[in-house]
Amino acid sequence: xxxxxxxxxxxxxxxxxxxxxxxxxxxxxxxxxxxxxxxxxxxxxxxxxxxxxxxxxxxxxxxxxxxxxxxxxxxxxxxxxxxxxxxxxxxxxxxxxxxxxxxxxxxxxxxxxxxxxxxxxxxxxxxxxxxxxxxxxxxxxxxxxxxxxxxxxxxxxxxxxxxxxxxxxxxxxxxxxxxxxxxxxxxxxxxxxxxxxxxxxxxxxxxxxxxxxxxxxxxxxxxxxxxxxxxxxxxxxxxxxxxxxxxxxxxxxxxxxxxxxxxxxxxxxxxxxxxxxxxxxxxxxxxxxxxxxxxxxxxxxxxxxxxxxxxxxxxxxxxxxxxxxxxxxxxxxxxxxxxxxxxxxxxxxxxxxxxxxxxxxxxxxxxxxxxxxxxxxxxxxxxxxxxxxxxxxxxxxxxxxxxxxxxxxxxxxxxxxxxxxxxxxxxxxxxxxxxxxxxxxxxx
Amino acid sequence: xxxxxxxxxxxxxxxxxxxxxxxxxxxxxxxxxxxxxxxxxxxxxxxxxxxxxxxxxxxxxxxxxxxxxxxxxxxxxxxxxxxxxxxxxxxxxxxxxxxxxxxxxxxxxxxxxxxxxxxxxxxxxxxxxxxxxxxxxxxxxxxxxxxxxxxxxxxxxxxxxxxxxxxxxxxxxxxxxxxxxxxxxxxxxxxxxxxxxxxxxxxxxxxxxxxxxxxxxxxxxxxxxxxxxxxxxxxxxxxxxxxxxxxxxxxxxxxxxxxxxxxxxxxxxxxxxxxxxxxxxxxxxxxxxxxxxxxxxxxxxxxxxxxxxxxxxxxxxxxxxxxx
Numbered sequence: 144x145x146x147x148x149x150x151x152x153x154x155x156x157x158x159x160x161x162x163x164x165x166x167x168x169x170x171x172x173x174x175x176x177x178x179x180x181x182x183x184x185x186x187x188x189x190x191x192x193x194x195x196x197x198x199x200x201x202x203x204x205x206x207x208x209x210x211x212x213x214x215x216x217x218x219x220x221x222x223x224x225x226x227x228x229x230x231x232x233x234x235x236x237x238x239x240x241x242x243x244x245x246x247x248x249x250x251x252x253x254x255x256x257x258x259x260x261x262x263x264x265x266x267x268x269x270x271x272x273x274x275x276x277x278x279x280x281x282x283x284x285x286x287x288x289x290x291x292x293x294x295x296x297x298x299x300x301x302x303x304x305x306x307x308x309x310x311x312x313x314x315x316x317x318x319x320x321x322x323x324x325x326x327x328x329x330x331x332x333x334x335x336x337x338x339x340x341x342x343x344x345x346x347x348x349x350x351x352x353x354x355x356x357x358x359x360x361x362x363x364x365x366x367x368x369x370x371x372x373x374x375x376x377x378x379x380x381x382x383x384x385x386x387x388x389x390x391x392x393x394x395x396x397x398x399x400x401x402x403x404x405x406x407x408x409x410x411x412x413x414x415x416x417x418x419x420x421x422x423x424x425x426x427x428x429x430x431x432x433x434x435x436x437x438x439x440x441x442x443x444x445x446x447x448x449x450x451x452x453x454x455x456x457x458x459x460x461x462x463x464x465x466x467x468x469x470x471x472x473x474x475x476x477x478x479x480x481x482x483x484x485x486x487x488x489x490x491x492x493x494x495x496x497x498x499x500x501x502x503x504x505x506x507x508x509x510x511x512x513x514x515x516x517x518x519x520x521x522x523x524x525x526x527x528x529x530x531x532x533x534x535x536x537x538x539x540x541x542x543x544x545x546x547x548x549x550x551x552x553x554x555x556x557x558x559x560x561x562x563x564x565x566x567x568x569x570x571x572x573x574x575x576x577x578x579x580x581x582x583x584x585x586x587x
Numbered sequence: 588x589x590x591x592x593x594x595x596x597x598x599x600x601x602x603x604x605x606x607x608x609x610x611x612x613x614x615x616x617x618x619x620x621x622x623x624x625x626x627x628x629x630x631x632x633x634x635x636x637x638x639x640x641x642x643x644x645x646x647x648x649x650x651x652x653x654x655x656x657x658x659x660x661x662x663x664x665x666x667x668x669x670x671x672x673x674x675x676x677x678x679x680x681x682x683x684x685x686x687x688x689x690x691x692x693x694x695x696x697x698x699x700x701x702x703x704x705x706x707x708x709x710x711x712x713x714x715x716x717x718x719x720x721x722x723x724x725x726x727x728x729x730x731x732x733x734x735x736x737x738x739x740x741x742x743x744x745x746x747x748x749x750x751x752x753x754x755x756x757x758x759x760x761x762x763x764x765x766x767x768x769x770x771x772x773x774x775x776x777x778x779x780x781x782x783x784x785x786x787x788x789x790x791x792x793x794x795x796x797x798x799x800x801x802x803x804x805x806x807x808x809x810x811x812x813x814x815x816x817x818x819x820x821x822x823x824x825x826x827x828x829x830x831x832x833x834x835x836x837x838x839x840x841x842x843x844x845x846x847x848x849x850x851x852x853x854x855x856x857x858x859x860x861x862x863x864x865x866x867x868x869x870x871x872x873x874x875x876x877x878x879x880x881x882x883x884x885x886x887x888x889x890x891x892x893x894x895x896x897x898x899x900x901x902x903x904x905x906x907x908x909x910x911x
Contacts, residue, residue: 246693250659267655271652278657298649302653304644305643305649462693463690464729470693471750474661483606493620
């Protein structure tokens, strides 16, 4: 099932997940010692999401993390010292103390866009990244994350809708960790599966067990490949659980104890360790070796951060504007003349499929059949296909014999959408984490 | 040199910049096939194709967000707000995402956000606004508001070539009403530089956009009464050209500020404070201002006329000030 991953990649996934967890545990200790300036937003229990998704990207691809995606930054190439110094507001941090936590990035080499605290705004931004990459011929994919709560924002809708109209090579990971601060997902979204939001945009969606790193990786890799092939954007709902409060100050007493116990048994690292042992991908010697490496790296970077100075006050006014400190230069991977006249010139007219009549609307039956779990062949076709459909000459009222015949005829002509034969996340090995068995999720 | 309108000058700048640099792309609502609500982008799509001229959904947040993302890959997107009033819909993207990007993590956002603004065309409360001061109050942005066709072309070119997010306000009252000789080739007008439109010894009138024309008309009327007003057109509101204002006030010793934007929190307050800080000893009279009222821009022509700073109001304020 995990044929795509080599043994050393399997171990790398473990390394990153454990590094992510150990790093955050140290951040919590530093927080208690009053060495962290702001908050610590734990991703305990969600490490497989950050690691499994980001691991599917190539170095040329772009990502933008959300607050609980420190793991994605490690996978992309940032070092623990960057995370330590950011949280401690040190001058040596990537932002030189101007911002904290995961709020940093790198345009030139790592291709990471810094988040802002407002939820959803990265979705249109990463859509822009994806479109620019396509325009420049870079063949990149852009990825960002959003929580169950963040999927209720207007920016989520505007961004994903725009990405869908442009067929942008963009993967949106909807990290359903059950809680938006103190509010359960049921009060945020009236859907069993948040992946169903994809229906509204006519894009593909997937659902995956977020505590199974291999399943997360495989789903993400397939989605990234789909997007690179021009069949994006794709929404992946990752079901997982936030095992701590919103941040360190929050004891999360609003979460039922049993819920924590249920998910504790699903701990992504414990599950993956068991898997590696069962699959004979490592032994205790190898595990100790990796753990020791993590300990060593974290010791070194934490020391560096603790010994680093705070930013000098006189730097406060620096960098509000780019005053020649940066050179703006696009990395063209296609001939520029393709986007210049006369090659780029077109006839500026619209072609309207079916003139907006009933012929353009698919029967309600086929719309509901593509729910949630799998590829939706009808909706993934580019809009072009619709222009080739026959245009009905009359609008059926649907009552008289003539109209009934017309409706029947139209339905026969419309290609029927077949449901996917099996659930997408066939690679899932763990116990079901919802009440329903796998494969039934996504059906309403 | 051919005489063209401000609208044609803006269009010319877009064409020339897109021809000069394939990194320049345009996006917005109805800017492609339709050519924009005011036809500022007419003909762009036919020449440069749908990859560079994107008709977007009605999603201001998506438009500005996508422009930010494009700029991170080295493009220079020019995003249009169909009316600048709708910039309120993407306030977060502009003020939190684009404006803070370079300060927070050193990522420049070479983006232009342009759109028709201002009143005088009976657009009502949602198609007449002057929301520039929300953004003048936002470090990291640049705010440009030209009053002539020549400046509009030169400043738009500078805005597109700037490495920072530039908000480019186009006063729709001026779009087709002013016509002047504009060079058809390449030239730029620097951002952050005001210009003295009329020399005078008795008082300084600082203004911008349509109100600059109102001020010039008032100055012409005052000249008949032997009051010589110096008129400064700010052209850029952020960064503000404090030097030009101070240099003039030090000569005339009196200052009147005129803007169409509402009074409270308008740029007149900032200019007045600047002059009090740096040239208080040079003032022979109180700093005066003529502005739009502290109301939304009303719909009825009679109400709108009462809202807008008129030549009469500007001349009256100048006469009072000249008495000191």
